[in-house]
Amino acid sequence: MPQTFHIRHVGQQRLLDFAELWSFRHLFRTIVWRTIRVRYQQTVIGMAWALLQPLLLTFVFTIIFGRLANIPTNGQPYPIFVLSGLLVWLFVAQAFNQASISIVANAHLVTKIYFPRIILIVAAITAAIFDFLCSFVLLIVIMVWYGIAPSVGALVFVPMLLLAVLMVFGLSLWLSALYVPFRDVGHLLPFLVQLWMFLSPVIYPSNLLPTKYSFLYALNPIVVVIDTSRWAFAGGAPPQWWMVEVSVIVALVFCVTGLWFFRRMEATFADIV
Amino acid sequence: MDIAVSVSGLGKWYVVNENRYRGTLSDVIGHWIKAPFQRARAAPDAASIIPNAIWALREISFEIETGKVMGVIGHNGSGKSTLLRILARITTPTEGHATLRGRVGALLEVGTGFHPDLSGRENIMLSGTMIGMTPQEVRKHEDEIIAFSEVGDFIDTPVKHYSSGMFMRLAFAVAAHLEAEIMVVDEVLAVGDEAFQRKCKLKIRETALAGRTVLFASHDMGSIRDICQSCLVLDHGKAVRQGDVNECVRTYNEMCGVMETEPKP
Numbered sequence: 001m002p003q004t005f006h007i008r009h010v011g012q013q014r015l016l017d018f019a020e021l022w023s024f025r026h027l028f029r030t031i032v033w034r035t036i037r038v039r040y041q042q043t044v045i046g047m048a049w050a051l052l053q054p055l056l057l058t059f060v061f062t063i064i065f066g067r068l069a070n071i072p073t074n075g076q077p078y079p080i081f082v083l084s085g086l087l088v089w090l091f092v093a094q095a096f097n098q099a100s101i102s103i104v105a106n107a108h109l110v111t112k113i114y115f116p117r118i119i120l121i122v123a124a125i126t127a128a129i130f131d132f133l134c135s136f137v138l139l140i141v142i143m144v145w146y147g148i149a150p151s152v153g154a155l156v157f158v159p160m161l162l163l164a165v166l167m168v169f170g171l172s173l174w175l176s177a178l179y180v181p182f183r184d185v186g187h188l189l190p191f192l193v194q195l196w197m198f199l200s201p202v203i204y205p206s207n208l209l210p211t212k213y214s215f216l217y218a219l220n221p222i223v224v225v226i227d228t229s230r231w232a233f234a235g236g237a238p239p240q241w242w243m244v245e246v247s248v249i250v251a252l253v254f255c256v257t258g259l260w261f262f263r264r265m266e267a268t269f270a271d272i273v
Numbered sequence: 274m275d276i277a278v279s280v281s282g283l284g285k286w287y288v289v290n291e292n293r294y295r296g297t298l299s300d301v302i303g304h305w306i307k308a309p310f311q312r313a314r315a316a317p318d319a320a321s322i323i324p325n326a327i328w329a330l331r332e333i334s335f336e337i338e339t340g341k342v343m344g345v346i347g348h349n350g351s352g353k354s355t356l357l358r359i360l361a362r363i364t365t366p367t368e369g370h371a372t373l374r375g376r377v378g379a380l381l382e383v384g385t386g387f388h389p390d391l392s393g394r395e396n397i398m399l400s401g402t403m404i405g406m407t408p409q410e411v412r413k414h415e416d417e418i419i420a421f422s423e424v425g426d427f428i429d430t431p432v433k434h435y436s437s438g439m440f441m442r443l444a445f446a447v448a449a450h451l452e453a454e455i456m457v458v459d460e461v462l463a464v465g466d467e468a469f470q471r472k473c474k475l476k477i478r479e480t481a482l483a484g485r486t487v488l489f490a491s492h493d494m495g496s497i498r499d500i501c502q503s504c505l506v507l508d509h510g511k512a513v514r515q516g517d518v519n520e521c522v523r524t525y526n527e528m529c530g531v532m533e534t535e536p537k538p
Contacts, residue, residue: 005377007362008370030402034388041390112385113404114362270364271287 015259021116028119031106035098035127050134054090058083058142065203074205076234080142082203084234085226087135089202092164092222093193095128099172100189104179107273117266118259121172125165139233153232160228163244163251167221170254177265180273201226205236214243221247275374277455277486278337278360282369284510285355286328329355330510333369337488337503342481344497344518345490346525347507353490354459356507357381360488361457375486378405378453384444389433393424393443396432400447414450421476422446423469441465449476456480456487474499494522 021028040046058079065071066078073081102120103110110117143150179185200222201208209217217223224244230236330352337343345353358364360371361379386403387396397418401411419428422443424435432440442465458477465473478500481487491497497504497518504521506514506528514524 003374003376005362005373006370007359007366007373009365009367026402026407027405030386030399034386034391034399037395038388038390109386109403111363112381113379267365270358 013263015256015263016118017116021119024115024119027115028123031119031123032126032130035123036130039127047134050131051138054083054086054135054138057086057090061086061203071204072208074207074236076230076236077146080139080146080148080234081205081230081236083139083142084229084232085200085202087132087139088161088164088222088226088229089197089200090135091128091132092168092200092225093197094131095125095165095168096172096196097189097193098128099124099168100175100179101186102172103176103269104183104186104273110273111270117269118173118262121169121176121262125168125172129165143233148233148235150232151235153228153238157228157232160225160244163221163248164225166255167247167251170251170256170258173258173262174254177262177269180265180269196220196222205230206239207237214240215246218243218246219250221251223247275339276336277339277341277374278335278343278371278488280336280360280369280371281334283333283356283359283366283371284328284331284368285359285364285366286326288326328510330359330366330507333505333507333512335503335505335512335515337486339374339486340484341502342487342489342500344501344504344521345488345507346492346494346497346504346521348528350509351507352510353507354381355510357457357459357488357490373455375454376405377455377457378451379457380404380448380451381457381459383441383448385448387432387440387444390431392430393419393422393428393432393435396443397447400444401450404448404451405453406451410452418443418446418450421449421472438465438469442469445469445473449473449480454485456485458487459490494525498522 040049043049045052061082062078066073066082071078099121102124103117106120109115109120175185175189199220206217206223206227224239224247227236227239231238333352333356335343345356347353355364357379358381359366360373361377361381363379363381384400386400388399391399394415397415398408398411401414401418402408406414422439422445424439424443427435427439432443435443445465474496477487477489477496481489481500487500489497489501501518503516504514504518505512506521506524508528513528514521
């Protein structure tokens with residue numbers, strides 16, 4: 001008995017149809033592969049850019065914020081302090097940006113073939129994870145250079161990264177779906193990314209903020225992710241557990257509402273993109 | 274005989290010169306909140322109430338038996354593409370429904386997923402998996418695809434260095450090797466020089482004869498007569514004639530103002 005497809009006006013849809021997503025796994029793999037392959041095509045040093053970007057930024061930030069502005073780092077060397085936060089941040093920024101533009105950027109696919117559009121979001125984030133893993137080599141080299149061993153925090157770093165992925169996923173679902181009818185999102189995105197960076201402890205330590213604002217700070221899940229990274233690889237203090245809980249709830253709220261909104265908008269993408 | 278494709282009362286309207294998103298943000302959010310409730314009690318002829326809405330397709334019903342080829346003809350803007358896009362699940366209908374029994378392959382353009390910076394060989398895998406082949410199927414057909422496309426030694430060169438003819442030939446070759454039970458094909462015949470177009474037509478005929486069900490939109494009455502067992506003529510979104518191929522072609526030619534003599538058998 002062959003597969004049967006019924007086509008009708010959009011009715012009630014599940015938030016995630018895992019069986020369908022699985023049947024499109026080859027397409028997913030192809031899109032991830034293409035993204036990574038094309039990114040470093042026709043560059044001389046290729047994948048080394050994934051290392052060079054954070055390295056250059058660490059250099060610049062160390063001079064400006066470490067030496068000139070003298071930002072306190074709780075006794076850690078500034079380069080490793082900033083890099084342990086920067087790697088997480090560069091991943092979040094890249095994943096968020098690429099995932100949010102993914103539907104519009106792939107309009108030529110959306111209007112020509114059928115597939116669950118959410119694949120584009122997941123593929124953009126997956127490609128960013130790949131870059132993150134490459135750039136992680138840089139952190140290991142600098143840790144060896146300064147003779148710093150990872151702490152027990154390294155064990156919770158992976159689950160915390162998952163929190164960052166969830167947050168980026170949820171937020172990108174909203175923005176990518178909004179981007180289709182409202183091209184304003186394209187102009188808003190760079191500003192949002194910039195703002196989000198300053199709201200995260202990338203260039204400064206999180207304890208610089210007065211504790212009475214801790215709850216507001218916890219609403220940004222990237223704060224505890226970066227704190228965990230610093231705890232694990234730069235010898236900082238562990239994040240507060242209640243902040244982690246708040247962050248997980250925030251990320252889940254964005255994921256569920258994002259999925260709901262995305263699924264509602266999905267059917268119109270091919271018509272208005 | 275089994276029915277592979279059955280379509281009943283299919284219709285879709287679009288809002289042209291769309292300005293429903295030009296309202297203030299609160300209008301838009303209000304619209305979204307109300308939309309699911311409104312949809313349930315929307316009148317069937319909502320298009321006549323909403324300004325700037327036009328039916329791109331209306332009251333289309335037909336059936337295709339398994340293994341048969343149906344042609345879809347009509348002027349530009351007659352609704353051909355909308356029909357194919359609905360059946361390929363790219364867009365959703367406003368009313369009516371369709372049932373497709375079997376894996377659906379859509380060839381609405383050639384070169385889906387092609388990336389100019391990647392080599393011909395890489396693009397075969399890229400485009401092949403995107404239009405619905407498994408990587409194993411692509412690898413199995415790779416040599417055939419390369420041979421069919423006649424690009425020869427250029428296969429490992431980035432496709433941006435291809436001539437447009439070479440690019441189109443490779444793109445068609447990938448698409449033509451999709452093995453789906455139901456194929457939805459739009460205008461892909463028109464690629465390459467005359468010799469290659471002939472080869473494309475042969476390939477499509479081969480596809481049609483391999484027991485697949487094909488829905489085929491074209492402006493070329495020759496190939497419609499050649500490969501279709503039934504036909505549908507669309508005009509302004511409505512079916513003006515359906516059934517016998519020769520009658521449909523005659524209707525289409527009258528619409529175009531072309532007086533054509535009967536084809537010689």
